[in-house]
Amino acid sequence: MIKKVLIWVLAIFLALAAMIYQRSTGPTYEYKGYLEHAGEAYKYKLLRSHETTDGAKIELPYFEGANYEATLNYKRYQTEDAITKLDFQLEDGRFVAPLPVQPAAGKMEYFITGSINGKPFTIPEEGEDRIVLRYKDPVSDFILVPHVTLMIIVIIFGIRAGLSAVLDPGTMRRWTVVAFSAMTVGGMILGPLVQKSAFGEYWTGFPFGGDFTDNKMLIMWVVWALALAIIGFKPKKKENISRAAVLGAALVMTVVYLIPHSMGGSTLDYDKVDQGIDPKEAIRTGAE
Known part of the structure; x- marks a missing residue:
């Protein structure tokens, strides 16, 4: 029991550190x-x-x-x-x-x-x-609040799954399912709804644009989907590959998460606006 509590404390500490770092970086923060x-x-x-x-x-x-x-x-x-x-x-x-x-x-x-x-x-x-x-543009709290909440759950439970792969492998499947589910709903469903409300497009990442935030979300979702596909839902006789897959997904997620939020995001092309193009049709994404 003490071991599990300590793992949770470490997971929450690492997640909070990552969130604080991201909160203090990026092009949209004060x-x-x-x-x-x-x-x-x-x-x-x-x-x-x-x-x-x-x-x-x-x-x-x-x-x-x-x-x-x-x-x-x-x-x-x-x-x-x-x-x-x-x-x-x-x-x-x-x-x-x-x-x-x-x-x-x-x-x-x-x-x-x-x-x-x-x-x-x-x-x-x-x-x-x-x-x-x-x-x-304004984003409804009915979309934004669950989106943010689920993305917080992703980073906490994703790190917890990674720590489980090293210290408590019996629980790593449970937390991998939680992280993947939260990423699917919060990132891949609610995330595009937030993007649509704020900037008029559901998805501006690969393959349609260079929005770093959308691409980060896609990478995180793919690595957790891959980890879940590798580990399955039942323990295996030899868990080394499964543990490596979950740990790898957690590490990739953490590194990607630490990339400042909103980099390469939607930007209005004023040259097109000055040519008379509707601002909604003059938005580009990608590195500037």
């Missing part, structure tokens, strides 16, 4: 940093993803009484547009400047310049890449 004022550091979180219901409001900490100004500089992503400048304004106690709303998959690149009591600052710092924000 850009974080600090502004200094009066000897203290104030944290900011700048948006890199927003729904198409309105323009994304970029927010900075506000320093009352300071000689403080900031300007949002932005343009459409990967275009030759001139930079638009917009001053931050105090709004309901928040220091904000809005980006213009874009169609789904539309991206805006932006940076911020300003000064606090005569000391200039630039976010990101000069020489660094500008921040890129992508718009997406």
